[in-house]
């Protein structure tokens with residue numbers, strides 16, 4: 001539904017994105033994840049036909065964004081980063097204007113507008129001036145204008161930025177409800193958002209795509225290991241050595257020691273479950289086994305590994321923010 | 325064709341913001357004031373001529389009241405006030421970012437421009453139509469030459485259409501409405517006075533300057549002289565400004 005190939009954009013001397021390639025299958029919600037300044041908005045502005053790329057090509061809903069821009073624009077709904085709306089218009093008339101410009105037929109228009117106002121829950125403010133609305137309402141009006149023509153593809157640039165936690169939850173569930181009927185690409189610099197809303201992810205950093213795919217497969221790709229956490233009361237050096245002796249174990253790290261118990265993180269080859277062996281080992285050595293569990297790798301760790309691996313400072317900050 | 329929804333949207337925005345009302349108010353008050361002054365002056369002159377018939381041979385209401393009204397006064401007013409109507413057309417959208425949505429809707433750039441242009445021209449037409457009140461009042465107690473009056477109105481509409489197109493172009497150049505208004509005013513003022521250099525310069529260049537001058541062309545309409553070269557002047561200026569505005573919007577897309 002979205003195919004992007006070697007997209008590059010220069011702003012004067014600044015190269016915002018370079019050779020960006022990815023694709024999004026129909027009906028999917030894909031997260032476009034990256035720290036601030038990574039080039040997310042630039043990519044989305046090209047996909048939405050707001051501006052042409054310097055080189056490379058992109059097809060959205062089967063049409064080229066540059067050569068068949070009008071065809072693409074008939075099939076998309078776009079929500080820019082700062083949600084620019086006409087503050088001096090009222091919500092209802094504004095949505096009717098958008099519906100008309102987007103070619104919703106006169107007979108359908110009233111019904112469509114009423115429908116999206118209901119779905120985005122802005123019907124109670126339909127007679128208010130947009131400029132007097134709270135950020136959360138404005139965001140929902142922005143979403144309403146994006147979906148009012150029932151487009152095949154939705155391009156949402158940081159749809160939850162600047163909202164309070166309750167509003168964020170609302171917007172996310174609204175976006176989730178769009179899956180299936182629409183193909184959605186949404187950009188964000190907040191990690192948990194991707195795991196919560198999206199089925200796939202494209203990670204972009206400093207203008208280049210560094211990873212993409214379904215979230216689970218990305219985790220496997222970047223963490224080709226199975227991880228187990230154990231808490232054992234016993235002499236740490238001996239515990240460490242004996243666990244390392246189990247076949248398939250790649251590394252053991254002890255994390256902290258309290259009241260004679262230590263916590264160990266055991267990495268084993270993927271597909272290898274070493275929990276039973278650790279249990280038997282502890283029983284045999286008469287160590288007290290306080291805890292034994294498998295730890296799932298998270299997207300957050302993938303992100304930190306990819307982004308922080310390339311550069312310390314800025315990405316660390318983004319990761320910290322993402323964790324918050 | 326998506327011109328109509330853009331037109332309606334612009335009209336709606338003019339209706340909700342104070343600037344259009346302020347412009348209408350100032351225009352009509354100043355026009356009315358001048359009208360009454362000229363009328364007073366004319367009444368006095370005609371009284372004097374009634375006492376002394378040899379003086380009043382050439383006294384003509386259309387010539388002495390309507391021509392200055394169409395000629396200088398309305399030109400000054402249109403020149404000074406129209407920039408305030410056109411300045412927001414593109415600059416505001418760029419400043420607030422709404423242009424990013426507008427230009428990603430399935431509507432061609434020239435349709436956006438034409439919708440905006442026709443909206444402000446429609447507003448201007450309403451404004452000019454409101455001043456019909458003055459000749460109608462005049463016609464109540466004097467014999468007006470309606471042909472001349474209509475030619476004056478045609479001139480005003482043609483001149484306005486070119487001024488508004490220049491304003492639209494200026495608004496495409498910047499994100500600041502004030503800067504757009506200043507450019508519009510500057511360009512129009514220059515076009516208005518450029519003919520003054522014609523006499524001293526003389527020759528071909530003098531003719532060129534004279535042809536470029538708005539003042540030169542508008543006065544013919546006010547006099548009731550319809551000439552295709554005057555009509556063409558305004559039409560050409562309008563088309564040129566609209567074309568430049570179009571190119572400017574296209575160019576801005578590339579810059580992102």
Ligand SMILES: Nc1ncnc2c1ncn2[C@@H]1O[C@H](COP(=O)(O)OP(=O)(O)O)[C@@H](O)[C@H]1O
Pocket residue numbers: 011014015016017034035036037038039040041042043580
């Ligand atoms: N209009 C512009 N002119 C110049 N540089 C820009 C412009 N827009 C974005 N950039 C630069 O391009 C890079 C990518 O920006 P952007 O796409 O907005 O990133 P993101 O949305 O991921 O935060 C940044 O370095 C930014 O400074």
Ligand SMILES: [Mg+2]
Pocket residue numbers: 037040041042081158
């Ligand atoms: Mg951005």
